[in-house]
Amino acid sequence: MSEQTSIPADPELDPTASYATDQAVIRRLSGLLRATAGTRTSYAPATGQPIADLPVSSEDDVIAAVRLARKTQESWRRVPLAERAAILLRYHDLVLDHRHELVDLIIRESGKARKQAFEELAHVALTARYYGRKAYELLEPQRKLGIFPVLTRAEQRFVPKGVVGVISPWNYPLTMAISDALPAILAGNTVVHKPDSQTPLTALRGIELLYEAGLPRDAWLAVNGDGPTVGGALIQNVDYICFTGSTKTGRLVAKQCGERLIGCSLELGGKNPMLVLRDADVNRAAEGAIRACFANAGQLCVSMERLYVADQVYDAFVTAFVDRVKKIRLSAGTGWDVDMGSLISKAQLETVTRHVEDARTQGATVLAGGKPRPDIGPLFYEPTVLSGVTPAMECFDNETFGPVVSIYRFSDESEAIQRANEGEYGLNASVWTRDGRRGRAVAAQLMAGTVNVNEGYGATFGSIDTPMGGMRSSGLGRRQGVEGIRRYVEPQAIATQRLIPIAASHGISDEKFADLMTGALRVLKKIGRP
Template sequence: MNSPTPTLDQTQDDLLERITPTGGERREILDPATGQLVGHAPVHGLDDLEAAVARAAAAQPAWAALGHERRSAVLLEAADAIDASAEALARILSREQGKPLNGPNARFEVGGASGWLRAAAATPLEAEVILDDGDVHAELHYRPIGVVGAIGPWNWPQMITVWQIGPALRMGNTVVVKPSEYTPLSVLALVEVLNTVLPAGVLEIVSGGREVGAALAAHPSIGKVMFTGSTSTGKAIIRSSADTVKRLTLELGGNDAGIVLPDVDPSAIAEGLFWGAFINTGQTCAALKRLYVHDDVYDAVVEALADVARAMPMGVGLDEQNVLGPLQNRQQFEIVDRLVEAAKRAGANVLVGGDPDRDGPGNFYPTTLVEVADHDLGLVQEEQFGPALPIVRYHDVDEAVALANSVDVGLGASVWSSDLVEARRVAARLEAGTVWINAHGAIHPMVPFGGAKQSGYGLEFGVEGLKALGVPQVING
């Protein structure tokens, strides 16, 4: 007699059971949409970190010795393992992080994790002949760093973890992952799936607090730290890493500006503007967080954007119809609420939203559009990291560019126009690591991504991302 096919809940529960600690300290992880228990995460300490680093260091020489071709083959098998567990991973992610299953959310993120891992495995990296003039033959090669520390965020926990570990493993490093305390289950589950394929010790995980992250950044056996998160934490990692002169890739906070030029078709760009700002309910480093709209099209653009915003359903992530979810944690809810309330007191006009149920279940903050006349308001100057978009009217492009460049971060930016030549001229004037035209936040595994100013340094993705996970070595002769 055949065994019954496991249900989605059974496969999800099986994966949660495999990552649930059987001893030691652990803590409850609650669903930010409902407050219900999702599972229990281990609380690892410094001794656990030491053991994980030791295992990764011991496994690294053999992993490096496999060579690029064999390592890539293993990573492709690991991507297959993600695909085989995709629905269970997505449901755990939805329950823990809050993002819905559908839209550019949980299922999208799991698919992105698999896809980026495949891209890291498939990206060629050949030795580069620097000089060959008959007297000197010089080649540039990249060798493994050793053990890489990967410290991830809570907004895209699975996909960003793969952004960190995929190129690191491909280049012959081993990795110790430290997930956010807010979303450890999503990353523990991902690592559990990957480790059904990877050799022992190649990928380790420690699920601890800030002291574990600080110790990882300072650890003498860690050769590089990759970090995605706030600028303030990035600065702390820089300080912690200084004594051991670690290599760093830091993707830090942003406050991305979008500039709408006067020649646009408002209805054609409205949905792109919406998802640029509100993907993952605004909880994205490279989301559109300040929108500057020319006076000639201001009213039409705002009306079209408001129509889109009102139509997008928000609710519990496991409900298939929703495309927006709660803020992942109460602290972030309070930040968004504080910034919007301060803007309202200062006379800003709330067009949509701005009236959360502060006593209801879940960290739901409604999609909010705010007309802002005072550019110095916190809602404009600070990264809100949530579903509240300030909209600023401008009269000439020079003014808009100056306002867009006026903050101390520069992760991304965008220009919206029917004239690509003019859009590119404006884009070249913006102080950001990536400037999109008629889109915002669109990324590709072969296109380098990184920040300017206090949004961090180092590049991820593609050939440049692989190079960043190796030590350059010139062989001369």
């Protein structure tokens, strides 16, 4: 018998779950897809039951969608910024009003626990409100310093890219689909979106609510299908690509975008480290590590897969952490009492199983978990803690993207920082200490795009005013904050010269002009002008 607690799956426990299985709803959402190339059946990962036969898009469907979005963008970009912002603020309320049905769809398509599904909904609402409130600050023209005071008026404007292609993943099917594209829409672009073919209904319901909030229907269009066909056609026709997925696929996306000289933002893989320092609150750190390692069954780009724990607290932390791991409640149910749900696919289950068995065979110790749980559902795997993991093992520096974490002891903080920075990735990190100032000092030495002190991922993930993205092989560009919207615009400089040209004139020779310019530059420096 497994140490983990399992909860029987009973849809009757949650009456709102019927929304996710309502065939009329599914047909309505499927009808939003621009797709004429047959159908493909999607399945609920937690149970293996079919969800829907979904239309599949062809290359011609993608091209037609981009053409329509491009035509729509000509008028959408002229809609006053205040009206575009108002749509996002109305959307904020609609998402909260429809939280039960959205969460049901997320659970149905992804298999995750309800509490993690709600995180997605909250993140979408936070993003919509942030960009709706910050629209003028982020997008209104800005005055800049001209070459000469008074004589030169300089300003910067923000011109929308045009049609933005969004390729979103299955692991967070609502927020990774919607939150990345909201700033693109606000900036005056239109969107052609390819949600992952395993989880399209959640994204489609999110888009449908945007229509209800007032977005023109042709400003955000959706296509469906595999990456090479549909994703490839998208990259070849849009003006910018936003992609979230694996590093391997991200390299291909970047190459294709480079060939067309279009921009892209890529959030890719991670092998994220968590450091528990010698003065950490052991129980708080252990509780935080549960969320950081096993939210969405570890299928989270910013989840922790490496724990580095100081000698002084190692034994106490391991005891507290493993004890909590063994109490994690697994279930295919939809209630709030579920702690961890299913993996998404057979491929993910195979990767997790392979990593654990490889480590076990080569001498690693399984402190908790370590087994699939077909008694709960076809794709369940126990939350697993390993010790004694060495560089020879596959899970040492390869992303598992599942409920598996390796734990290591350290005696010197500089050594722990060095080990945390090893490898090709640099997406997220976590530091635990009773001293916030010390934690921030350690955080500043970690090569990761986001670092959370006394949290796993939620502090940066939920702070929409801060940028989020990866260093090194973990990606390009950033979502959230000013960086999250400026990626979708072309900065344009407009300068107006008054009274005199920036050249020799009025009978002054070029040599004399050079002398005058030299003197002017010295004066400007002396008075402190940048």
